[in-house]
Amino acid sequence: MPRSMARRSLLVALPLLFLGACVQTGPMGSMAPGVIGPVAPGSAWANAVGTVTGTDGLVANPMWNAEFSGPGFRSDLAQSLSRAGILTAGGTYRLNADVQSVTQPQTGTRVQVAMVVHYTIHDATGLAVFDQTVTTSYTSPLGQAVRGVDRLRIASENAAKDNIALLLRSLGASAEGAPTGGPL
Structure with missing residues (x-):
C-alpha cells in the first residue's frame, strides 16, 4: 500500500512541478x-x-517566459550614456542601437545568452562618425537561480549590461559590466 501511495503522490506532483516552471x-x-x-x-x-534610437532584430524564444525589451534596453542605454556625460539634451549627434540578435537557449542548467548590438553615431548631416558591433554573452549557472526562467532573465540582463559597458569604454567612459556567474 505505501508503494502505491508514493506513485500517486508522484503522479500528482510531476504535473505541478512542470506548471511551476511555466510561471x-x-x-x-x-x-x-x-x-x-x-x-x-x-x-x-x-x-x-x-x-538614442534603434530597431529590434530579435525574436523572443516562446519556450521561455523571460522578457527582453528593445525599448527597455535603449532606455537603460540612454540612462548609462547620460551618467557617462555623453548624452545631453543639447547634443548634436544621434546614437543608433540596433539589437541584431539575442540568442537564448531552449533548456539547460547553465543558461547562456548572447547579444549582438550594432551601434552607430551620426552627426547632424547624417554621416556616421562611429560604427561598431558589440557582441557579449553571459552564463547564469544553476547556483544563481533554481528556476530556468530566472536564470534566463539574469543572463539576459547581464549580457545587456556587458554590452552597454563595452560601448561606454569604446567611447572613453569607464564602466563595470555584469558580475561573474555564481557557483555551479
Whole structure:
C-alpha cells in the first residue's frame, strides 16, 4: 500500500512541478551597468549625443517566459550614456542601437545568452562618425537561480549590461559590466 501511495503522490506532483516552471517572473531589471565613470571633459564624446534610437532584430524564444525589451534596453542605454556625460539634451549627434540578435537557449542548467548590438553615431548631416558591433554573452549557472526562467532573465540582463559597458569604454567612459556567474 505505501508503494502505491508514493506513485500517486508522484503522479500528482510531476504535473505541478512542470506548471511551476511555466510561471512568469517579474519584468526585466536594469540592464545599465552599476558603476559608470564619465568621459573626460575634453573628450569628443562629452555632451555630444542628443538622442538614442534603434530597431529590434530579435525574436523572443516562446519556450521561455523571460522578457527582453528593445525599448527597455535603449532606455537603460540612454540612462548609462547620460551618467557617462555623453548624452545631453543639447547634443548634436544621434546614437543608433540596433539589437541584431539575442540568442537564448531552449533548456539547460547553465543558461547562456548572447547579444549582438550594432551601434552607430551620426552627426547632424547624417554621416556616421562611429560604427561598431558589440557582441557579449553571459552564463547564469544553476547556483544563481533554481528556476530556468530566472536564470534566463539574469543572463539576459547581464549580457545587456556587458554590452552597454563595452560601448561606454569604446567611447572613453569607464564602466563595470555584469558580475561573474555564481557557483555551479
